[in-house]
Amino acid sequence: MNLSRHFCLGTLATAVLLGSSAAHGASDDLQTLITQARQEGALTVYASTGKIVKQAREFSEKYGIKAVGVKAKAPQIIEIMSREAKAHNVKTDVALLEDTPAAITQLLNPGAVVSYVPADMQHKIPLRYQQPLAVVLAPNVVSYNTAHHQQCPITNLWQLTLPKWKGHVAMQDPTGKPAYTDWFNQMATHYDQQMRDAYQQQFGQKLVTHEHSAMAEFVKRLAANRPLLTHSDTNAAAAIGAPDAKQDFVGFISTAKFRKNKDGMKLGLCAGLKPFMGWKYPSLGVIAKGSAHPAAAKLFIHYLLTQQGIAPQTVDGKMSTNPDISLPAKEASGIGRYRNQLMPFHMDTASSDWQQRQDWQDLWNLSYMQ
Structure with missing residues (x-):
């Protein structure tokens, strides 16, 4: 498998410039923006999370x-916005897209959308x-059942490839969940030495x-170890953290699923896992x-970058790219204490993630079927 690490940023750079503060007016005063916004009429916002309904309502209030x-879902949003742009009949105003590589390739590069960073946020957001602008980062983590173990039973990602965990790793099928293949490619592109060091350890x-x-x-060894593949994080979390589970599973899930612990689930974080305990997946x-x-x-983009605007998502462990905003104390997973143990996502190689998805899926499928 020949996975190229090189890609062209020219079109993306042009798309981002269209949405830059220079193009939109770096001197935009927030109150002036509010006054202008109130004269424009209703706003339509799409997102892959149901929390967007509450966020839009509270913005209105x-x-x-x-x-x-x-x-x-992200593919639906991309298709809607792409078709509206081609038809010159734009109905969707804003979107929060969790599939960064697809959004860049299919919307930003063709010029269907622009990226806008509010002037008063430019000195805050890394x-x-x-x-382009990432609004929020969604942690995907390795989890275990706290009813079976007092602490995570694995300390190294490579342990998931051992016979002990054959058939006992639960996760969504990477062929249907781009976050996984993007993680594979990000790790290969930026963190190869960390994975080699973890292997030697x-x-x-x-x-x-x-x-x-x-x-x-x-990836080859993990797939060959025949993980339990699910269609959703909910199903993976149920396999891992069911309080009455007869079998012992570890696996990959979103921190949002830890809220089910209040209903009796037994999900725990695998903190200290080498080289990373998970990754942060950006939403544009x-x-x-x-x-x-x-x-x-x-104004809505600005709102999403505030404590109030992103609050409905931070309760699920999602992290604002505005460092002034911390996770709430009631967030169920406790990921805020371990955010430096999550793999940072490199936005500048997202185009490579897109280009290599099929290669990673092929490697997974061939290895899984062996």
Whole structure:
């Protein structure tokens, strides 16, 4: 498998410039923006989380601007916004897209949407999350059953490839969940040495592989260990954390599933796992080019970058890219204490993640069927 690490940023850079503060007016005063937004009419916002309905409602209550939040899967949102752009009939104003590589390739690069960073946020949000703008980072973590173990039974990702865990790792099928193949590619591109170091820590010798990276070897071995593949995080969490589970599972889930612990689930974080206990998956905030409500759209992006605006999602462990915003004390997983143990996502190689998805899926399928 030949996975190229090189890609072209030219089109993306142009798309981001269209949405930059220079293009939209770096001197936009927030109160002026509010006044303009109130003159524009209703706003339509899409996101892959149902929390967008509450966020839109609370935005309306705060600013007196009608906003409608609509939940849809990322591919649906991308298709809707792409078709509206091609038809010059833009109805969707703002979208929060959890599939960064697809959003960049299919919406930003063709110019269907623009990325906008509010002027008063530019000095706060790390530059790596501004080109294009990532609004929130969703942690995906390795979890275990606290009824079976007092602490996580694994300390190293490579242990998931051992016979002990054959058939006892629960996760969504990577062929249907892009976050996994993007994680594979990010690890191969940026964290190959960390995976090699973790291998040596586990097995006492250097990794020898014919694959292009340590992560490719890990993916190959993990798939061959026949994980329990599910269609949703909910099902994976149920396999891992059921209080009456007869079998012992560990696996990958979103921190959002830890809220089920209040209903009796027994999900625990695998803190201290080498080289990472999970990864942070970014969601882009984009504005439709040609929106009839440009001021309201920019105001909504600004709102998402505030404590109040993102609060419905931070309770699930999702992390704002605005470092002034911390996770609430009532967040169920406790991931806030371990955020530095999550793999950072490199936005600048998202195009490579998109280009290599099929190769990673092929490697997974071939290894799983062996």
